Amino acid sequence: MAITLYELVGRDAARPFSPHCWKVRLALRHKGLDFQSATAGFTEIPGLEGGCSKIVPILRDGETLVAASFAIAEYLEETYPNRPSLFGGEGGRALSRFVESWSQRTIHPALARFAVLDIHDVLGEPDQAYFRESREKAFGTTLESFVADRADRVEPLLKSLEPLRAIVARQPFLGGDGPLFADYIVFGGFQWARVSSPFQFLPAEDPVALWFERCLALYDGEGAKVPAAA
Amino acid sequence: MAITLYELVGRDAARPFSPHCWKVRLALRHKGLDFQSATAGFTEIPGLEGGCSKIVPILRDGETLVAASFAIAEYLEETYPNRPSLFGGEGGRALSRFVESWSQRTIHPALARFAVLDIHDVLGEPDQAYFRESREKAFGTTLESFVADRADRVEPLLKSLEPLRAIVARQPFLGGDGPLFADYIVFGGFQWARVSSPFQFLPAEDPVALWFERCLALYDGEGAKVPAAA
Incomplete structure (x- = not known):
């Protein structure tokens, strides 16, 4: 199929x-x-x-x-139960929801404040109008002012990554030696920022950056095939 | 055995x-x-x-x-592999480490700022001296000043619980319909505060409070058997 x-x-x-x-x-x-x-x-x-x-x-x-x-x-x-597991069992499936909940509420709002104007700028014309209107309504401010102080927001984000950092500093992936869907959940956020915005916020030596590089390299560099925004 | x-x-x-x-x-x-x-x-x-x-x-x-x-x-x-699983498989074991990492870095430091002086006060005498000296050295201040503004710290803690709240608002436990070790990891922090300190910080209708009550009731009320500090 x-x-x-x-x-x-x-x-x-x-x-x-x-x-x-x-x-x-x-x-x-x-x-x-x-x-x-x-x-x-x-x-x-x-x-x-x-x-x-x-x-x-x-x-x-x-x-x-x-x-x-x-x-x-x-x-x-x-x-496709006979192919490599995305969850590693029922407990992994349940706790992947917690990883998603954390990622959605910790990483995504912070990355939105870095990247939302850059995202707007890469959209086609009808999408730009839709995106600006819907987001400015949700944020209660212009896209420009929403990202204006993004440099000041890097440090709080880096601090909020500590629960992830502590894990990937001592093992390759959240899943352990190999990745699980939980890794892809968090990867998705960082890849969203990487592909849509040139704004740099992760120090290269940060264990989170090194984990992200490992994720980018998976499956013949599936994630790395799309170059970072410049 | x-x-x-x-x-x-x-x-x-x-x-x-x-x-x-x-x-x-x-x-x-x-x-x-x-x-x-x-x-x-x-x-x-x-x-x-x-x-x-x-x-x-x-x-x-x-x-x-x-x-x-x-x-x-x-x-x-x-x-004891034939008894109810604490992790629900290898994925659950791996992601329980993330839950622990989050709990240790989000909940525990906040609860310490609520409860550390109350903990000191319930200790025996030699422990009080050890506890005060070691903690004041670690915190760089007296126990009294460490907890002085605890009322102001409630709101940031409640906000930081959002990743947990979103999950337990829609299902009974982090593990799903039933609890896993991941639930006990987070429960431990709240029980620590409940047993050692009378300081109240969780609104009774907060989904996190309702989840905590469900945990207290588990196994014939194992957690509830020790009354809350008064």
Whole structure:
């Protein structure tokens, strides 16, 4: 069966940047599954696959459609149980939700304050208007002012990464010697920033940066194939 | 084989308060293992079991001695594999380390600023002197000044609990429908504060408070048997 992953892009269809799509991209490679990528801008998402979802990633696997990264990971785990596990058992699946919850509430809001204007700038024109309006409404301020003090926000982010740093300083991945979906969850956030924004915030010698490099190198450099924003 | 759990207490041997000992107490109940408790004050720990460890918990299981809560959980999981799992598989074991890392760096430092003077006050005399000296050296200030502004620190703690809150608001435990060692890891911190300090900081309707109540009720109210500090 053919697998299609619908991913979010801006003007350059070769630069998918959604953190949640990156989680699934690595999950598919983890499972050793071939897939084709189909890309869409923000305003094209509601028209994908008959309007099945308001968000990407959407995965089509033969006749099956699944939306949202965690649900897709669970689908892949259940459907392809004989391939390398994304969760390492039921306990790993449950605690991956905690990693997601932490990542969503610690890393993502901070990275948004670094990258949101840069993300706007790489979008196609109809997406730019949609993105600016929806985000400025959510943030209660302009994109420009939302990122204006980003340099001052680096240190608090680096401090908030300590629970992750302490783990990846002593072992290669959150999963241990090898990565699990939990690694891809956190990787997705950093890759989102890397692909969409040239703003640098991770010191090269930070154990988190070294872990991120290990993630970028996985599966023949799947993550590294898209160059960092310049 | 007889199992002994060495736990930390103050003047009242019926009120073990170490977060790490509570993790193991619930882990033993989770596994359905009988055990006896042996108690020690801070300054008695180096003399336990021939000086095998500088920290409690220490577990003796027949001829085997294991120290430190996570190592004990791993030992129990390996030694009693046919009893309910503490990790739910290898992935769960790995990600429990992340939960521990988060709990140690988010919850514990905040709770120490609430409870450290109250902890001092429940200790026996030689322990009080050791505790004050070692902690004041570590904190760089007196115990009294370390907790002086604790009321102002409640709101930042409550905010930092959001990754946990989001999970336990939608399911009973971090482990899902039932608890895993990851739940006991976080429970230990809150139980430490509950047993040692009357300072209230969790609103009763907070999903974290409701989760904590569920943990207190586990195994015939193992955690609730020790009344809250008053």
